Amino acid sequence: MFLEETGIPYRIVPVNISKGEQFAPEFLKLSPNNRIPAIVDRAPAGGGGPIALFESGAILLYLAEKTGRFLPVDVAGRAEVLQWLFWQMGGLGPMLGQNLHFAAYAPERIPYAIERYERETARLYGVLDRRLADRPFVAGDYSIADMAIYPWIFRLEREGNRLDGFPYLARWCARVGRRPAVMRAYAKGAAINTTPTVNEESKAILLGLAGQSAAA
Numbered sequence: 001m002f003l004e005e006t007g008i009p010y011r012i013v014p015v016n017i018s019k020g021e022q023f024a025p026e027f028l029k030l031s032p033n034n035r036i037p038a039i040v041d042r043a044p045a046g047g048g049g050p051i052a053l054f055e056s057g058a059i060l061l062y063l064a065e066k067t068g069r070f071l072p073v074d075v076a077g078r079a080e081v082l083q084w085l086f087w088q089m090g091g092l093g094p095m096l097g098q099n100l101h102f103a104a105y106a107p108e109r110i111p112y113a114i115e116r117y118e119r120e121t122a123r124l125y126g127v128l129d130r131r132l133a134d135r136p137f138v139a140g141d142y143s144i145a146d147m148a149i150y151p152w153i154f155r156l157e158r159e160g161n162r163l164d165g166f167p168y169l170a171r172w173c174a175r176v177g178r179r180p181a182v183m184r185a186y187a188k189g190a191a192i193n194t195t196p197t198v199n200e201e202s203k204a205i206l207l208g209l210a211g212q213s214a215a216a
Contacts, residue, residue: 001147002063002070004181004188014192030054041066057089060144070143077139084131084138084145088152092128095120096152125166128153132168136175150176 003010015021015036022034031038031054038054045066053059061082064071072078099117102110128149131138138145153163153173163170176182 001150001182001185002060002144004185005147005179006063006067006069008063008067012188012192055089057085057148060085060148064144070147072139072141072143081139081143081145085148088145088148092124092149092152095124096155100155125153125163125169128172129166129169132172137172142176142179146172146176150182 015027017036021027022031022036027038028034030040030052033054035054037056037059038052039059040050040052041062042050044051051062053062061071063069071081095117098113099121102113102117106113128138137143138149150173153169154177163173
């Protein structure tokens with residue numbers, strides 16, 4: 001989304017996590033936590049050799065500082081964006097990820113876990129809804145905070161977690177989704193993810209269970 005918004009030339013290198021490509025040694029050099037995304041900037045602003053980064057929040061912050069886009073330069077504006085960026089990284093992403101895991105991927109249904117993360121998702125939706133009641137974007141102007149948050153809201157809505165009862169959040173989600181750069185980014189993603197692998201083997205890889213029985 002950021003790269004499409006700014007027009008920075010880039011090349012996508014797909015990593016098929018259903019096949020375990022995130023554990024390849026060459027990828028681990030870029031992302032030691034074996035997670036996507038990761039980037040390599042071959043033209044750093046300060047010169048020098050290529051810079052590799054992992055963690056989406058760190059990547060967004062790096063790109064914002066490199067380009068001077070989507071992150072205010074004044075102290076108050078910058079703090080406003082960063083607190084919501086970190087809120088996504090530390091709260092929204094992990095909690096919604098657990099919601100999706102226990103609702104769709106866990107090998108057994110655990111009612112307590114499902115209800116716990118559904119409640120937390122609703123609470124976080126409420127936080128965002130109240131925040132967006134009187135502003136078009138999370139920190140006023142469109143920023144890296146919106147870019148970090150939107151994919152999680154969009155994905156859970158697509159998975160059936162409706163935004164009924166959160167009118168301002170729904171309005172924001174539609175507003176972000178209509179941005180031409182966002183539409184281009186998702187179109188490119190759809191072109192890459194044409195044949196997702198969802199079977200017991202891929203689930204074992206994604207859940208970190210592959211090889212456990214052999215190791216035991």
